[in-house]
Amino acid sequence: MRFSYPFRNCTVKNKFMAITVFGLILIVWFGNFSHSVGEIERRSVNNDLFNEIENLKRRVQELEHGQKVYPEVKFLNVKDRKRILITGGAGFVGSHLVDRLMIEGHEVTVVDNFFTGRKRNVEHWIGHENFELLNHDVINPLFIEVDQVYHLASPASPPNYMYNPVKTIKTNTIGTNNMLGLTKRVRGRLLLASTSEVYGDPEIHPQNEDYWGHVNPIGPRACYDEGKRVAETMCYAYHRQDGTEIRVARIFNTFGPRMHLNDGRVVSNFILQSLQDQPITIYGEGKQTRSFQYVSDLVDGLIRLMNSNYSMPVNIGNPDEYTIGDFAKIIKGLVGGNRKESQILQELKTILGWSPKVQLEVGLNRTIEYFRNELRRTTLDGRHFTKLPGGA
Ligand SMILES: NC(=O)c1ccc[n+]([C@@H]2O[C@H](COP(=O)([O-])OP(=O)(O)OC[C@H]3O[C@@H](n4cnc5c(N)ncnc54)[C@H](O)[C@@H]3O)[C@@H](O)[C@H]2O)c1
Numbered sequence: 001m002r003f004s005y006p007f008r009n010c011t012v013k014n015k016f017m018a019i020t021v022f023g024l025i026l027i028v029w030f031g032n033f034s035h036s037v038g039e040i041e042r043r044s045v046n047n048d049l050f051n052e053i054e055n056l057k058r059r060v061q062e063l064e065h066g067q068k069v070y071p072e073v074k075f076l077n078v079k080d081r082k083r084i085l086i087t088g089g090a091g092f093v094g095s096h097l098v099d100r101l102m103i104e105g106h107e108v109t110v111v112d113n114f115f116t117g118r119k120r121n122v123e124h125w126i127g128h129e130n131f132e133l134l135n136h137d138v139i140n141p142l143f144i145e146v147d148q149v150y151h152l153a154s155p156a157s158p159p160n161y162m163y164n165p166v167k168t169i170k171t172n173t174i175g176t177n178n179m180l181g182l183t184k185r186v187r188g189r190l191l192l193a194s195t196s197e198v199y200g201d202p203e204i205h206p207q208n209e210d211y212w213g214h215v216n217p218i219g220p221r222a223c224y225d226e227g228k229r230v231a232e233t234m235c236y237a238y239h240r241q242d243g244t245e246i247r248v249a250r251i252f253n254t255f256g257p258r259m260h261l262n263d264g265r266v267v268s269n270f271i272l273q274s275l276q277d278q279p280i281t282i283y284g285e286g287k288q289t290r291s292f293q294y295v296s297d298l299v300d301g302l303i304r305l306m307n308s309n310y311s312m313p314v315n316i317g318n319p320d321e322y323t324i325g326d327f328a329k330i331i332k333g334l335v336g337g338n339r340k341e342s343q344i345l346q347e348l349k350t351i352l353g354w355s356p357k358v359q360l361e362v363g364l365n366r367t368i369e370y371f372r373n374e375l376r377r378t379t380l381d382g383r384h385f386t387k388l389p390g391g392a
Pocket residue numbers: 087088089090091092093094111112113114115116117118136137138139151152153154155156157160171175193194195196250251252253254255
């Protein structure tokens with residue numbers, strides 16, 4: 001067989017044209033080929049996206065059908081399980097109390113008007129069969145069936161309670177009257193979250209529960225101090241007149257995760273200033289003393305008091321006071337990470353003689369971590385879930 005060259009009899013010009021046409025055909029063919037490769041790649045990317053979207057859809061469906069993962073709760077049988085109402089349960093202290101009572105296996109209803117509280121403080125329980133969240137203002141009557149009422153609804157920090165003093169008084173008087181009325185109707189028991197502020201500007205130190213206080217009834221803090229004093233008076237009036245079971249906790253300064261960044265008191269101020277590398281503001285020489293308790297110690301105290309037989313007021317706080325100057329130094333050291341915990345503990349034991357259940361530096365580290373996360377947070381998703389009691 002003889003192989004012949006196709007353009008053997010053509011002129012140079014024709015050969016050139018033939019090669020050009022052939023080249024163009026090659027270019028068009030290659031273009032189509034690469035287009036199809038791109039198309040295939042695009043399809044595979046689309047497939048990946050499609051799979052991703054399908055996975056997300058499945059996840060959303062799981063969530064919609066109640067397969068949310070909740071912290072583990074104990075099972076209490078009907079004899080031991082209580083129906084518990086927590087007013088102000090979406091706030092700082094209230095939400096920690098919710099966590100503890102839920103984990104113990106009780107049925108918890110939170111009533112909150114979200115003035116200072118946040119839904120996200122309790123969102124990890126939303127949808128749980130033992131949990132209910134009601135958007136309700138306690139200055140309006142409430143009719144529900146419960147065994148115990150922890151009445152915490154009230155702004156607690158000076159900027160919050162002075163923001164609307166009339167509302168603060170109404171919440172503490174009309175609101176407390178409504179909750180006492182509810183407790184009386186259901187023959188339950190109410191614990192009032194009162195405050196060390198009922199002692200006002202005390203003339204004696206430390207104040208025990210027999211001290212009647214030294215309060216200016218017309219000062220800027222009176223809406224809170226006097227509001228709580230009337231709330232206590234109401235509790236004992238219901239108790240004497242109708243035999244309503246009451247407990248009164250006079251709470252001292254408390255700190256921990258979920259406390260307000262704008263709380264305006266030393267713990268939040270010092271942590272914020274340290275985290276933002278600003279100098280810590282200390283009024284005077286820093287020799288004035290304060291006491292601070294970690295929120296889980298307070299929650300322990302509240303639950304113990306509620307379930308005790310003791311109906312007179314009880315101070316709940318850390319008995320040991322220490323100077324603002326020392327406190328500022330400790331926070332600065334913890335935020336900077338340049339002081340060992342054991343060194344701090346030793347200092348606290350010798351200077352302050354304090355060894356609480358949750359040691360100060362442990363509590364402060366948890367609070368600092370919460371504040372750090374809150375400052376970094378730029379999206380709704382960037383949340384910080386506080387470790388729940390029991391490691392849940
Ligand atoms: N945190 C402390 O150091 C401290 C000290 C002494 C007493 N207390 C008392 O403990 C309780 C809780 O304090 P906290 O630090 O958690 O404060 P917080 O502001 O975080 O919580 C108070 C909660 O009550 C809610 N609330 C306010 N007014 C309401 C109303 N009219 N109806 C329904 N809900 C309402 C708020 O939205 C918030 O969720 C308060 O009664 C406070 O007086 C706290």
